[in-house]
Amino acid sequence: MDKAFELLGDYVGEQWGMVTARQAKSLGIDAVTLYRLKDAGFLDLVRRGVYVATSAAVHRHQAEQAAWLALRPGIWAWEREPLDPDDGVLSHDTAARLHGFGELVESEIAFTVPRRRTSRDTDLWFKIDDGLTDEDVTLADGLPVTTMLRTVCDLLDQHIDGSHIATIIREAVEVGQLRLDTLADRIAPYARRYRVRPLTGTALLEHLLEQIGLTIDDLATRPRPGKRTSSGADALVAATALAHLGGLGPTDDLRKSLRESVAPATAGISAYLLDAMQHNPALEDLRKSMHAIANPAGEELSRALATFALQGPGGEELRRQIARSVAAGPPLTALPRQDASRDKPDANDD
Template sequence: MKTSDALRLLSAFTSAQWGMVTSRQAKGTGVDGVTLHRLEKAGHLDRVRHGVYAATIAVVTEAREEQAAWLMLNAAEPAWKRAPLDPDGGVLSHESAARLHGLGELVNDRIVLTTPRRRTSRDPDVRFRIAGLLEDDVTTIDGLPVTTVLRTIRDLMEQRIDGSHIATMIQEAVEAHLLRLDVLAEHIGPYALVYGVRRPGDGEALLEHLLAGIGTSVARLAHRPIPTRR
């Protein structure tokens, strides 16, 4: 197959998938593994991770690794045909979701995806969590399904992430208008005892406790001026 023909066939995917195509998608268009390897050697494609290639002319985004890992979950299906709660796919969550939302400074050396069933990956930096997410638990960032800020914070609290990290993310999310304190308080009560609040189920007390750990409070945060971006 001519290089120009192969690139034209692959462009149906790369133009709509952040510049990327999976090897299974390529095979479905008639571009086999040998051709993909030849295109890579010729400098037309970069291997992002096992089974995922990117056009070298594509813009590299900060979320490229997460996008590639998500594409591989349902490798044959085009990204634009997948529902946010794809039963054969997954949703970026936990530390990965926090990073994609731009919240906190958690160590983020792994890509974490929540899936409805057990999954495995050849990539050692990909980790899976099994959970039945609801539609309200998921949002999209540049077409990539990601757990909402509320769900992300709840997931991290379930993992018992340090309270100061959680509080920092809460503060940043409120300042970015991504989270409401009253809504959060309604959902975090089950973690009160875990974080040292001796009133089981009291989300408001837990929220005050967490924010006090970084020197603020619900009242201060609720009335804090939002910094002007320049």
């Protein structure tokens, strides 16, 4: 049992402290040993076929994480591609909740899947749609979920109450995860469903916002909660991360969020990056420094971190850990740079 638990420890840290029975079997740990580990208090059963180490912190989205792992129980999380024909992406009201928006009452965990699939678990709901693209999928707490733009479209397709959708739109726009102009273009096909005239996305958006006492102009000029001025440390750390992540295909959303974080309109390091890394103990110092940016006292720490990442001997490991936290595929061993000349600082460097 001790050897089995030690072996599991090398893997569960990359999966929110969880392991499936099939994954454990691939390591040579049989069902009897798993049962004994559970009986001894080392493991808990989260859902059928999915266990969590009792020493792991209970995550707020543990139910969704376990459900996603159970979709492909024999494959490790870091080996999975969200758009694989055998995989699925969390969507609809589940995606809204994972993004932290709205107050939809959720009784099931919703997945969008490219082909028909069934489950004996009554708390799972599947929407068949093979039209998802990379632009429709992002990460939330390490899970593949539909973007807020795609999520709003999915909710409109379900004909969810307009006031609920309007609340989600307002909250997402206020924190910079939705653009009103882009949203209006995408939701035009749903205007007829909500009996809006004319049949345009702008008219539908006005109709939805009206139900919570807002107009498009109101929302466009509404100050964002907690907005502050972008600091030099924000830009420095964001630019550093961009420099090291340049060229990584699986991290397009991360690069985009970091670029936005440099802009005054979306000041501060993106919460997306923090969420993507929150289960990686190796990045504890990086997370602390990013949280500290909100404090003037954190600027010196952030600068030190940036210098370390650019010039220090641990820079390569830092880049590898960031890539491993956000990439859909297995850990990368070589990370391409946008500009190889930046490897060695010169006299013109700040």
